[in-house]
Amino acid sequence: MSTSSTSCKIDIGRLEGKENWSTWRCKVLLLLRGTPGGLDAINGNLKPPTHPDAAANPAAMASYQQALQDYNEKDSAAMLILMANMSDVTLQKVMRLTSAKQIWDELHTLFDGTSEDKSYNLCYSFFSYRKDPLHDMSMHISKLKNIWHELKVELQKDEAKYDLPDILIICKILETLPDDS
Structure with missing residues (x-):
């Protein structure tokens, strides 16, 4: 069991479906809370930076690149936590999505019901x-x-x-x- 930011898989059990959604959601939220930007990523508070215009100076481009890397690292860490802790059947339902927020929303649609x-x-x-x-x-x-x-x-x-x-x-x-x- 590793808790480093590079290896986000902690055995919380696999999300199988509605039958274990409630307990899995509780565990994964706890895991995401301990991951920098994890909760912001699934709640939609983590936003990619706006690309500077073509006339931007090198310092503005460097700042944008750093912000983009930070965004990608945080969103990817949250996605990894979500996807590494679900069954293959559940993973197939969300693997087309490209952000932690999209995955989280889809899981709610699939397993929370109306x-x-x-x-x-x-x-x-x-x-x-x-x-x-x-x-x-x-x-x-x-x-x-x-x-x-x-x-x-x-x-x-x-x-x-x-x-x-x-x-x-x-x-x-x-x-x-x-x-x-």
């Missing part, structure tokens, strides 16, 4: 959630809180900015506790 679909699926997951007998209590509550958090975030994206009262998560935790707790 906001309405995601809200419905999260709501369904939350209200149908039952404790897995193999999970201890902390894992059970953690999984429920993760679904709850994703649902709240998704509902805040809506124009109406729905806000769920915290009493719902408390009630759900209590409802799913085993009788022997």
Whole structure:
């Protein structure tokens, strides 16, 4: 496992599809946060420099070349992190794209679904959630809180900015506790 900027592959697991998109996205965001320009690249805040006009002096051209190299290094590092940590099937869906932002947007299109679909699926997951007998209590509550958090975030994206009262998560935790707790 290497963390140097020249070797951006850290084993966070491969993005296979919708089934592991949520956990993969969390891990890759953490990895990108530790990469200079990584988050800026996927969020679209990293922009290529504007090419100077033909009458630009050598100093302006040198400055442009340096800025272009910096942009390419940051965008390439983010692309490498994304592409090196996905399955070949997923890679084939994004390999035509030429920037980290384009790849990130495409992954969201492929695996997040529409906001309405995601809200419905999260709501369904939350209200149908039952404790897995193999999970201890902390894992059970953690999984429920993760679904709850994703649902709240998704509902805040809506124009109406729905806000769920915290009493719902408390009630759900209590409802799913085993009788022997």
